[in-house]
Amino acid sequence: MKKLALLFVVFCFFLKPHAQEVSPILFIYDASGSMWGKLEDRTKKEIAADVLAETVGNLPENQDVGLLAYGHRKKGDCDDIEYLVDLKNHSKAKIINGVKEINPLGKTPLARSATIAINSLKENKTKATIILITDGIESCDGDICDVVSKAKLEGIEFKLHIVGFGLKEGEKEQLKCAANAGNGSYHDAANASGLQEVLTEATSQTVDGPKGNFSIYATKNEQPVDAWVRAYKKGTKEEVDAGRTYRDTSFLYLPPGKYDLQIQPLENTRIKGTSLTVESIEGRMGHETVSFDGGKINIITLNNGEGWDCTSKIMTKSGEVVGGSRTYGRPKIIEVNAGVYDIELVALRIKGLHTTYKIEDVEVQSGKTVEAKHEFKSGIALISVSGGGALVDATVNIKDKNANKGVTGGRTYTSPNNNPKEFILNPGVYEVALKALTEGFRGKSETFTMEIKQGETFTKTINF
Incomplete structure (x- = not known):
């Protein structure tokens, strides 16, 4: 038994883990004569060669890369298509040097190039990610979308991305169709930075990755x-x-x-x-x-069943503020992009620990209005201070008793317009501290506890 265990340990020591399969990437490169056209004072050939070299250089070490080019040997020949670097190639330098040495001359046989690439996968019983870079549309007989669709029906496994380099609107439909049929994406690139960006994305979305769902x-x-x-x-x-x-x-x-x-x-x-x-x-x-057409949010803010003035802040789920306004006690309609938002409401004039409320996950659909409604609750405290038959100016500090936290304060002054002093408060139990400021009563103080109930008024008179 011990010998068997020893043999098992030795076997595991020498057994190399099976590396995860990485399927090859095949670049189909446009070497048609139009690649001598310029973008940003450089030829498309120069831009494509430099960007492709950088893209290939950034690929993982274990990534096999092949190169197929069309239009690089003869003018007007729809069959001028050649594998410059085989799919089993491990050398990035071969790809980089191969692209730099290409001399654009000929036509744009997209369907025939795709056929040759796909047939090579079928013959070698392998799968691959194919990335076609073209600055023009089909100039020979053939429909690349039809070629790709039929190959998929045969069960040939590949993913096709197509990069339109400097193409105009109206020239892309067949290419988009082919990319979609090939379980890949069509990408537009208008300049060098755009080409670099889309090639980076295309090489990351390989046939080995999970299919989009x-x-x-x-x-x-x-x-x-x-x-x-x-x-x-x-x-x-x-x-x-x-x-x-x-x-x-x-x-x-x-x-x-x-x-x-x-x-x-x-x-x-x-x-x-x-x-x-x-x-x-x-x-x-x-x-x-x-x-991205706007939808609307109808914000309704109430206090004890009546319209109430509040501020509103509309935020995306990532926290970006995209809108907001005061309601002034009336329904407020705000237009935003379609999406899901959180709405933060702050009641004005009401004091307490429950004057802010967040309505979460408000879904706005384009062309529609969704209602976002919240009702705050409050009661009123009327605090009067007097002494010697006259009104007394005093400071008033109010603290939430349960939370032991100050919520508001003020002064009564000596005017009947302000004494009694009115406070609008959330329902709850509060501790009130008074300190007289009027000459003759200065320094005198009083404390008491009050309970505020929703919709009711609490009245208290302190006589020094």
Whole structure:
């Protein structure tokens, strides 16, 4: 038995742990003649080569990377497509040097390039993340969306991201269709920094990662809006996933549970970000269409059933203040972006420990009005001070007895307009301390306890 145990220990010592499989990334590179066009005083070829080199250089050491290029050898040849670096390549330098040596010449055979890339996966019985970078649309016969859709029906496993580099509106539909069919995303890049950003994101969303199970679509005035989406575990700052809509749909992977989503537009700076709480359910595809069209909150503040003047502060779930106003005792309608908010109300003139109230998780939907209502409670204390047949000026300090905390104070003065002194207080038990200031009574003091009841008036006269 001891020998068996020893053999087991020796076996475990020499057994190497199985490394987690990391599928290759294949870049399909646009070497068509239009890559000599300029952006920011540099050719798109130079920008793409530099950015791709930096992106590849930042990939993990165990990441295999391949490179396929089209249009780099002949003008007008739709079959000018070549694997420059094989998928099993471990060398980042091969990719970087290969891109720098490319001389853009030819056409843009997107469908044929995708076919060659996908067929190589099928032949090698492997899966991969494919990232296609193009500055133009299909210029040969073929439909890349159709190619990708049919490959998926065959069960070929891959994820396709497409980066449109300097493309115009109206040139992207087929590319978006292909990316969607390939379980990936379409990304726009207008300059070097934009290209770096989207390539970083694309290389992080690989075929090895869990498939998105929650989609987000953002709009303003019924038009799609490019926006960042970040998901946090509900009530925390722990980020679970993030993505970008690119005026289309962003897919996140959210394990079963509740999440706070922060959605921040990346265009039209007049649009403010918004937030909402969602739930991801096992085995179900979740979706939210986020409209940046305004919804309305009808804030109603009462005191003992009557309208009461209060201040309001509307905050996102992350604590950002997005609106607020005084109610002046009347319903107050405030327009904000659609989302989920907390509303902090502060009652004016009422004193005590319950003059602030937070209404949580008020959901505002675009084009709709939601009511946010709260009723405060109070009673009145009338405190009069006199002596020798005349009114006496005295300081008044009121403390909540149970909490042993001061809540308000004042002076009675010697005018009948202010003596008795009126205090509007939350219901409760209070300790009152008086100290006379009028000559002849200066220094005299008195204390007493009073109970304030909702809607009732407590009257007390102190005669020095």
